[in-house]
């Protein structure tokens with residue numbers, strides 16, 4: 001058993017029993033659900049919106065190279081720099097070199113999952129730089145030394161009282177100041193000084209607009225705007241797949257992303273940034289760098305079957321509707337991207353060997369596919385991942401025996417009927433010959449946390465035959 | 476350095492050798508996706524109310540009084556100055572404010588931020604009740620750092636849809652390094668999904684919309 005699988009099983013079991021945290025997450029997701037439903041009503045046709053969004057992103061992915069070159073040329077023409085990072089290490093090294101060259105001592109960051117993906121925070125700290133997360137949720141988990149719980153709402157698992165205690169301890173906020181407003185203002189005041197003194201601002205990107213040569217950043221708090229305005233250097237760290245062909249595509253993608261992400265009609269700040277301060281402008285950074293990260297994405301691109309996962313706009317909707325995410329939460333996955341998209345993408349990006357098990361952590365209910373605003377066929381990709389995993393590895397002996405027995409059982413209708421009848425009888429009287437929960441009880445692993453339903457007295461097949469006969473042969 | 480570029484682009488080309496056919500749809504946010512906005516001004520008013528933008532419809536006759544009333548309310552801010560974007564229309568408007576009002580045409584983020592900023596905008600969007608600014612509207616910080624941001628706009632800048640507003644901004648200010656579509660005051664719901672206004676950006680967003 002790989003160590004990632006082992007720690008996943010442990011963390012998932014722990015999380016599944018953490019009732020208070022589940023309560024917090026469920027309350028949050030309940031609010032999200034109501035907002036999402038209201039948000040979809042604002043579209044004349046939500047399904048048409050998804051349809052077109054898929055078509056646009058599919059085109060963007062199908063012409064990725066051309067669009068990226070177009071994007072790069074425009075950024076460069078305004079005096080910006082574009083760096084192509086093949087690996088996480090390339091991206092980290094580039095940013096650390098830049099910080100060294102500019103004599104940067106403190107960095108202000110705004111929410112970026114790609115920065116989590118390349119473990120930039122740890123690299124900056126390792127180089128002796130102070131790096132502060134400015135997004136409130138991200139700042140809270142940073143103070144707790146935790147990764148984000150969710151790609152859109154990083155601190156959704158925490159209750160207000162926990163955050164108040166954290167701020168009291170780490171920021172010295174007064175004991176009574178524990179309303180959401182008090183805590184937000186405490187973070188605002190703490191951050192103002194950091195914005196002013198930071199030598200470098202680092203943000204992510206939601207979209208890279210090819211025809212405009214601009215980076216689109218979506219946020220509610222204004223911290224990304226400040227990160228891109230005050231420090232003398234602005235670095236955008238993002239994946240190559242974030243391309244959108246045209247500026248006008250944002251008229252669909254901004255409302256689509258915010259509806260799927262939070263239910264809002266549009267996020268508070270939808271910004272486009274195309275370079276450093278231009279001649280005649282009052283302010284803005286002297287240097288502007290875009291780091292385009294591959295880190296396995298071109299490998300996914302080469303996979304025709306699962307190429308559409310690169311259409312993902314990281315809205316988080318598939319996490320929010322996933323019953324597995326509801327139960328085990330965001331941390332158990334042990335990966336940057338959790339939930340259905342994480343379970344599909346992580347084995348593709350980081351190897352089936354270590355992360356293949358995530359594709360099995362799904363009930364395949366299909367809720368993710370149904371909600372995905374760019375129509376990624378998530379649950380079928382989970383099945384494809386499982387197929388690959390089965391082809392590449394010898395499955396455990398009990399599973400192989402089980403599957404063989406299953407094949408034998410299912411290949412003969414009469415045999416199936418006879419054995420199913422026998423099984424029903426045995427199950428009905430099971431407790432008479434094996435005390436429930438005893439070591440002899442083979443169903444114990446299953447029944448330990450679930451109830452075994454009473455087997456029906458009659459199978460469907462038997463019911464069918466009986467009613468047919470009763471109705472004189474005309475069912 | 477260019478090695479990474481060549482490698483990535485090479486891998487992309489190889490991966491897409493079997494590129495599937497398919498085109499880019501036109502007019503992606505058209506009537507099939509969003510019902511057309513019938514009355515842009517009415518929609519703008521309704522959306523502003525929903526997203527907590529304070530909207531005042533003004534004319535040449537009452538705009539200075541309205542601005543004076545708006546500013547009189549502002550308490551927060553160290554040195555009490557109002558930063559005014561250096562544009563002829565705003566200079567003229569500021570000149571009509573009460574004599575005691577301290578205005579400053581040079582916004583310096585390092586100084587104690589004033590109580591408010593007064594800027595122009597590139598366009599307004601009716602569908603979402605948004606204000607589109609650019610780095611040509613007094614800079615980048617002026618529209619995000621002060622506790623109150625006041626936008627002075629004209630009804631002719633109102634567009635029904637986001638794409639029309641973006642195209643207008645690009646043709647008016649083609650060299651701007653930043654555009655930002657602002658929808659209401661800054662906010663967060665990161666703590667138990669409770670809405671708090673004024674996260675890192677302005678706590679109040681006011682639009683003075685000239686209708687004459």
Ligand code: SF4
Nearest residue numbers: 312313315316318372
């Ligand atoms: S896979 Fe779809 S639903 Fe999930 S985060 Fe990506 S875009 Fe959103």
